[in-house]
Each structure stands twice: as structure tokens, then as C-alpha cells.
Amino acid sequence: MNKSVFLGTLAASALLAGIASAGTLDDVKARGELICGVNTGLTGFGAPDANGNYQGFDVAVCKAVAAAVVGDASKVKYVPTTGETRFTALASGEVDMLARNSTWTFSRDNDLKLDFVAVNYYDGQGFMVHKDLGVSSAKELDGATICIQTGTTTELNLADFFKANNISYTPVTVADDSEAQRQYLAGACDSFTTDASGLAAVRATMPDAENHVILPEIISKEPLGPAVRHGDNNWGDVVRWSFYALVAAEEKGITQANIEEVAASTQDPEVKRLLGLEGDLGAMMGLDKEWAKRAIAASGNYGEIFAATIGESTSIGLARGLNALYTQGGLQYAPPFR
Structure with a gap:
């Protein structure tokens, strides 16, 4: 040239x-x-x-x-x-x-x-459950119904985590955090999973926050x-x-x-x-x-x-x-x- x-x-x-x-x-x-x-x-x-x-x-x-x-x-x-x-x-x-x-x-x-x-x-992805479910680890959620937002990394991480631990779940798909909270509180799912910070934010708005537990496992990196x-x-x-x-x-x-x-x-x-x-x-x-x-x-x-x-x-x-x-x-x- x-x-x-x-x-x-x-x-x-x-x-x-x-x-x-x-x-x-x-x-x-x-x-x-x-x-x-x-x-x-x-x-x-x-x-x-x-x-x-x-x-x-x-x-x-x-x-x-x-x-x-x-x-x-x-x-x-x-x-x-x-x-x-x-x-x-x-x-x-x-x-x-x-x-x-x-x-x-x-x-x-x-x-x-x-x-x-x-x-x-x-951040990292976590799980929230109803206290009366009696679960202390995400690995105890075999067969659980789980509220999950579509179009998110959370959806993919969830599948990976359950597959890696050889346990099963039934997804309940939701569009956003407010719908997830409504479905979870209505009993449509045993657990709600999203970024741990998001779980804390959602729990803070619940009328009975003390009845909901964020499990200890963090299953991903969420920058x-x-x-x-x-x-x-x-x-x-x-x-x-x-x-x-x-x-x-x-x-x-x-x-x-x-x-x-x-x-x-x-x-x-x-x-x-x-x-x-x-x-x-x-x-x-x-x-x-x-x-x-x-x-x-x-x-x-x-x-x-x-x-x-x-x-x-x-x-x-x-x-x-x-x-x-x-x-x-x-x-x-x-x-x-x-």
C-alpha cells in the first residue's frame, strides 16, 4: 500500500x-x-x-x-x-x-x-425460602418449585446448580421482581432465586420479612x-x-x-x-x-x-x-x- x-x-x-x-x-x-x-x-x-x-x-x-x-x-x-x-x-x-x-x-x-x-x-445468586419450609441449604430444594425471572443469568445458573447437584426443580417464570414477590408470597413457589442483593431488597418490602430466610449458598458470580x-x-x-x-x-x-x-x-x-x-x-x-x-x-x-x-x-x-x-x-x- x-x-x-x-x-x-x-x-x-x-x-x-x-x-x-x-x-x-x-x-x-x-x-x-x-x-x-x-x-x-x-x-x-x-x-x-x-x-x-x-x-x-x-x-x-x-x-x-x-x-x-x-x-x-x-x-x-x-x-x-x-x-x-x-x-x-x-x-x-x-x-x-x-x-x-x-x-x-x-x-x-x-x-x-x-x-x-x-x-x-x-454480587452472587442466592435463594430465599419460606421459614416454615424448614430448609437450611439450597441443596435441600430437590423437587421444589422456584420463581425465576426470564431473560436473566439467574435462569441459567439455576439449571447449572441443580444439574451439578443431581437434584430437580420446577421453574415458575416471572417477568420482574414485583411479580416474583407476588407469586412467592402467594405460595406459587417454594423459593425465589435472584442476586442476593435483590433478595434482600425484596424481603425488606415484605410485611412478614422475619418469616423468610435467605439461604447461605451463593452459587454464582454476578458482577x-x-x-x-x-x-x-x-x-x-x-x-x-x-x-x-x-x-x-x-x-x-x-x-x-x-x-x-x-x-x-x-x-x-x-x-x-x-x-x-x-x-x-x-x-x-x-x-x-x-x-x-x-x-x-x-x-x-x-x-x-x-x-x-x-x-x-x-x-x-x-x-x-x-x-x-x-x-x-x-x-x-x-x-x-x-
């Missing part, structure tokens, strides 16, 4: 890459609003409150991205999606991103052409996180680093309450870069200097969000566990802002 043809090809490739990466970020800026695919209703993670406003652990990621991109955490349109509709909604462009307890898997990454930009909750479409790398970077800004803020002790004070007094070079006081990280993604500062101010740092929405002092009552910072023995860890 001669030099001019090579350079022409290179230029064309760069142009196409530029067109692909410009897409969603420009759309969101022009619209002045982020369209975020969320759960139809999972208490603590993503559900409408009494006034119909979406709140929760996953919803906070939507708010952080909106604050970073359009300057206002309230400029989000929430689109409820089920296990079966969520990826179609993202692939078709109905939503700009997904933030709704979805597991990062090989096939979703490659076959469905989605990019999971980070893991905001490290849950926000997702975007393949090929829109710039937008993926915006969502990824908006989330990591929340984790970095916790690492650095930056909170919703002290962020202005930290910005005025910090001598930490990375904090200065993060808050837009030095350098220009935002420009590298097509954002302004204070994008991360706004993302953090929207709902607080990662730890604050966890504590307020699903933590041990909430009705969900989840311990940090694997989702503690790496300095506390967990897996949450922000790449360097430099």
Missing part, C-alpha cells in the same frame, strides 16, 4: 471512529437530558418513591452521569426495563445507558454488543454494573469515569458535605485533577473541568450512596462485603485520575 493510500485509509478510520464516539454524548448534551434504563422497581437499587421520583443505588449512577454531562443531576428521564426488555432498549437507542442490576457476562459483552463500563456491585452500546467509546468513557469519580471520592475522603471545603484547601495533586483545579481531564472526554465535582456532589461518594440506599442502616441491610474499598479488604478500586 502506498503512503497516500495508507494515510487516506487511516483518516477514514479516524473519521468513522470519531462519528461512532461522538454519538451519545452529543445527543445527551443537545437534549439536555440523560435517558437512563432502570429497573421496573427494586427497592434500594432503583424504584419510584411516593412521589414517583426514581431513587436508589443504581439510580445514583444515572444522576452522577447527568450531573457530569448536562450539569444537573435531576435532568434524567428514567425508563423502566425488565430482564427481557433491558438490553433491547439499550441496543435500539431507546435509552442512553443502563443502570439496573445487570450482570456483565461474556455473551452480553460480545454477542449482544454491550460494554459494561464498571462493576458498581459485586453488576452500568452498560452502554459497543462502538460508542467516548460515551463509555464518560459513564465509566463518572462512576469511578464516586469511588475515588470515597478513597480520598471527599463527601457531598465537604466537597467545597476540600476544593478550597486540598494539596493532593490527584484530588486537584479530580475536582478540576489542575489539568483538564474533562476536555479529554468532551466535558468541562468540573464534571467530576458535579458527579460527586449529586448524591455523594460511593460509600455515601451505598449507606443511604442499601447499607446496614437501611431496611435492605446489606454489608459492604466485596463492595468495600480495596483498602478495607473489598474489590472497589478507582483507576488513577491522571
Whole structure:
């Protein structure tokens, strides 16, 4: 290939890459609003409150991205999606991103052409049973009827677990968490299986929570996180680093309450870069200097969000566990802002 043809090809490739990466970020800026695919209703993670406003652990990621991109955490349109509709909604462009307890898997990454930009909750699949069933292990569920959401990794893991343990079950398929809860409470199934965090969220809304037991077995790895479409790398970077800004803020002790004070007094070079006081990280993604500062101010740092929405002092009552910072023995860890 001669030099001019090579350079022409290179230029064309760069142009196409530029067109692909410009897409969603420009759309969101022009619209002045982020369209975020969320759960139809999972208490603590993503559900409408009494006034119909979406709140929760996953919803906070939507708010952080909106604050970073359009300057206002309230400029989000929430689109409820089920296990079966969520990826179609993202692939078709109905939503700009997904933030709704979805597991990062090989096939979703490659076959469905989605990019999971980070893991905001490290989870695993568990089982909940009625206390009076008298079961203390998932291996005792031979012959049980089990409520299971269609279009989920849970469905596949369940089949694998029972096959591996040479036991049988009868599936009762449901569309979403609320239907699963209704069927389970009505006695249509002996057990309900989903991510352990989801079980805790569902149990917290039950009138007789003490009569339902989450069994000790965790039968899978469920790295849950926000997702975007393949090929829109710039937008993926915006969502990824908006989330990591929340984790970095916790690492650095930056909170919703002290962020202005930290910005005025910090001598930490990375904090200065993060808050837009030095350098220009935002420009590298097509954002302004204070994008991360706004993302953090929207709902607080990662730890604050966890504590307020699903933590041990909430009705969900989840311990940090694997989702503690790496300095506390967990897996949450922000790449360097430099």
C-alpha cells in the first residue's frame, strides 16, 4: 500500500471512529437530558418513591452521569426495563445507558454488543425460602418449585446448580421482581432465586420479612454494573469515569458535605485533577473541568450512596462485603485520575 493510500485509509478510520464516539454524548448534551434504563422497581437499587421520583443505588449512577454531562443531576428521564426488555432498549437507542442490576457476562459483552463500563456491585445468586419450609441449604430444594425471572443469568445458573447437584426443580417464570414477590408470597413457589442483593431488597418490602430466610449458598458470580452500546467509546468513557469519580471520592475522603471545603484547601495533586483545579481531564472526554465535582456532589461518594440506599442502616441491610474499598479488604478500586 502506498503512503497516500495508507494515510487516506487511516483518516477514514479516524473519521468513522470519531462519528461512532461522538454519538451519545452529543445527543445527551443537545437534549439536555440523560435517558437512563432502570429497573421496573427494586427497592434500594432503583424504584419510584411516593412521589414517583426514581431513587436508589443504581439510580445514583444515572444522576452522577447527568450531573457530569448536562450539569444537573435531576435532568434524567428514567425508563423502566425488565430482564427481557433491558438490553433491547439499550441496543435500539431507546435509552442512553443502563443502570439496573445487570450482570456483565461474556455473551452480553460480545454477542449482544454491550460494554459494561464498571462493576458498581459485586454480587452472587442466592435463594430465599419460606421459614416454615424448614430448609437450611439450597441443596435441600430437590423437587421444589422456584420463581425465576426470564431473560436473566439467574435462569441459567439455576439449571447449572441443580444439574451439578443431581437434584430437580420446577421453574415458575416471572417477568420482574414485583411479580416474583407476588407469586412467592402467594405460595406459587417454594423459593425465589435472584442476586442476593435483590433478595434482600425484596424481603425488606415484605410485611412478614422475619418469616423468610435467605439461604447461605451463593452459587454464582454476578458482577453488576452500568452498560452502554459497543462502538460508542467516548460515551463509555464518560459513564465509566463518572462512576469511578464516586469511588475515588470515597478513597480520598471527599463527601457531598465537604466537597467545597476540600476544593478550597486540598494539596493532593490527584484530588486537584479530580475536582478540576489542575489539568483538564474533562476536555479529554468532551466535558468541562468540573464534571467530576458535579458527579460527586449529586448524591455523594460511593460509600455515601451505598449507606443511604442499601447499607446496614437501611431496611435492605446489606454489608459492604466485596463492595468495600480495596483498602478495607473489598474489590472497589478507582483507576488513577491522571
